[in-house]
Amino acid sequence: MKADPHGVLTGTHFIDGDHACCEGALAAGARFAAGYPITPSTEVVERFAARVPMVGGTFIQMEDELAASIALQGGVWGGAKAFTVTSGPGFSLMMEHIGYAAMTETPCVFVDVQRGGPSTGLPTLPAQADMMQARWGSHGDYEIIALCPNSPQECFDLTIKAFNLAEEFRVPVMFMMDEVVGHMTEKVVIPPADQIEVVPRKHTHKSVEDYLPYATNGDMVPEMAHAGEGYKFHVTGLTHDERGYPNMTPQTQDKLVRRLQNKIRIAVDRICLFEEDGLENAEVVVISYGITSRVAQRAIDMAHERGLKVGKLRLITAWPFPDKKIVELAARVKAFVVPELNLGQMVREVERAAAGKAKTFAVSHAGGGVHNPEEILRAIVEASRC
Numbered sequence: 001m002k003a004d005p006h007g008v009l010t011g012t013h014f015i016d017g018d019h020a021c022c023e024g025a026l027a028a029g030a031r032f033a034a035g036y037p038i039t040p041s042t043e044v045v046e047r048f049a050a051r052v053p054m055v056g057g058t059f060i061q062m063e064d065e066l067a068a069s070i071a072l073q074g075g076v077w078g079g080a081k082a083f084t085v086t087s088g089p090g091f092s093l094m095m096e097h098i099g100y101a102a103m104t105e106t107p108c109v110f111v112d113v114q115r116g117g118p119s120t121g122l123p124t125l126p127a128q129a130d131m132m133q134a135r136w137g138s139h140g141d142y143e144i145i146a147l148c149p150n151s152p153q154e155c156f157d158l159t160i161k162a163f164n165l166a167e168e169f170r171v172p173v174m175f176m177m178d179e180v181v182g183h184m185t186e187k188v189v190i191p192p193a194d195q196i197e198v199v200p201r202k203h204t205h206k207s208v209e210d211y212l213p214y215a216t217n218g219d220m221v222p223e224m225a226h227a228g229e230g231y232k233f234h235v236t237g238l239t240h241d242e243r244g245y246p247n248m249t250p251q252t253q254d255k256l257v258r259r260l261q262n263k264i265r266i267a268v269d270r271i272c273l274f275e276e277d278g279l280e281n282a283e284v285v286v287i288s289y290g291i292t293s294r295v296a297q298r299a300i301d302m303a304h305e306r307g308l309k310v311g312k313l314r315l316i317t318a319w320p321f322p323d324k325k326i327v328e329l330a331a332r333v334k335a336f337v338v339p340e341l342n343l344g345q346m347v348r349e350v351e352r353a354a355a356g357k358a359k360t361f362a363v364s365h366a367g368g369g370v371h372n373p374e375e376i377l378r379a380i381v382e383a384s385r386c
Contacts, residue, residue, distance in 0.1 A: 007055035008193040017155040017182045018043035021111060021175070022051065024159025025083055027196050030109075031057030032075035032082040034068040036090065039123045040179040041113035044085040065090035069097035073106045077235060079226040081163055081201070083109035088117055091130055092137070098172050099138030100237045102260060105170040105214070105222060107201070109162045112174060113182040114290075114341075116367035126179035127367030128290055129342035134174040135319045141257045143264035145271060146174035146319040148289040152186045158316070164199035165271065169263055170221050176318060178341065180291040180370060208232065214256075215242040220263035264320060273316035274325065282311030283334045284383045287326075287350055289315040291370055292339050299339075299376035308384050318346065326353035335383035339363035339376045359386050 003009045007026045015023070022044050025033070031052065035045040049059040057080070062068040068084045075082035086094060091112045101108055114130045116122030134146045145165050149155045155177065162173040204211055204223035213233035214222050225231035234244035239256055241247040264271065275293075278300075279285060288296040293314045303310040311333075313325065326349075329336075335358050338347035347362040354360055361379045365371050 003051070003054055004193055007051070008190060008196070010190050010192050013188050013190065014185055015152060015188050016043070016185045017149065017152040017177060018113065019047050020152040020155035020188045021159045021177065021182075022047040023188070023190060024156040025109070025163065026051060026055065027156070027190070027193065027198075028081065028160040028163035029198055030081045030083055030163060031055065032059075032072065032080035033084060034060045034062050034071035034075070034082070035085050036062050036065050036068050038065070038087050038090045040115055040182050041085045041087045041111065043182070044111055044113070065093040066097070069094035069110070070100070072108055073097065073101055073104070076106050076108050077227050081107075081167070083111060083163075085111040085113070087113045088115050088121060088123065089119065091133065095133070095137040098144070099140060099142065101172040102138065102142035102144065103140075103237050104235050105260075106172070107166040107170045109159070109166055109173050109175055111159075112176055114176065114178045122368050124179070125368045126291060126370065127341045128178055128292065129345065129367060131176065131318060131340075131342070131345045134176055141261060143261050144172055144174055144319055145169070145264065145317065146176050147273075148176045148315055148318050149181055150290050150293045150314070151181065152184060152188045155181065156188050156190060160196060160198070164197065167199045167201055168221070169267070170202065170224065171264065174319070176290070178290045204231070212242040213244045214240065216259070220259050220266070268320045269324070271317060271320060272322045272325070274322055275312070275314040275316060277312045279311035279313065279329065281309055283309040284337060284380055285311045285313050285329055285333050285335075286337045286339070286376065286380065287313045287315065287346075288339055289318060289346065292341055295371045295373055296339055296376055298373040299380060302373060302377050303380045306381075308380060310380055315346070321349045321353070323353045326350060327355075330354040330357040333358050335359040335361060335386055337361045337363060337376065337379045337383050339365070339371050339379070341365050341367045341370065359383065
């Protein structure tokens, strides 16, 4: 493998989604990762461990996922762009530190290559049952961003996007792959580094005397300083004031957690990404994400062959959820069909946003494999008759 001086392995490659995710992280400037082996995510950091010494970075295999999920945050405060990778029970173990990253506004990326559960479940087989955990898994009021690729090419492109969003909003970003996307091999085009948009860290230019680590300049996102640069600051998971020091008053709690939420909510229209097709005259809209969106496309094509008016809405950003788009569609379509590799998670968000204006049909699958397109087609036919 030959990379350019920025560590970017340019050109056309045939690689799987896990390896493409690694290349996206390197292209985004990630130079530190901590992880613990777990199927089906290990290949991401396995490749990173081999590649990152070429560009002066570090990978550390930690003793478990708890250690990995906090070590990466130490790397960030030391000045690196950093991430960790996990799946299944490992993602569950990381929840406390995802909340810590949200509270301390540590920009970082958590890659979750989803597999069947609960517990050890199906270590080598796919599911999409971590979607609600990604949003609500840690306690308290906070916001995260979650992206869902459906191809190795998107594993590269959207990993860069994940790091960019983490840096722009100083928030943990969840990268919600699934086993099929992680292990499928397709063509991935990697452009030269000078053609890749990389958002730099929101690093402070204030003097040591003027710097407050959690003060904002009107955009709700504080500037950041790193350990060892001479700045005086305190990093804590406790409710804190603008200096970073604990402050246990209800007023400070209210001000802090509202800002943690609102810095994402005011930018939701800019953050939310989705792919749409055939929505203009649609009576039924199929809403899907990840590998399920590719199976759903076949069902949509079959429905078109029958003359049914079906459109597609593919979630690229799962969180924040695109409420506005669902509200708009619910006012003019009969129904939504939501296939996913779980027994009903994102379909509940569709129902909530539709607010009874359009019916919602879940096409659930417990995981271990993907849907048969005919299952989704049957739901589309039923929805068309309502």
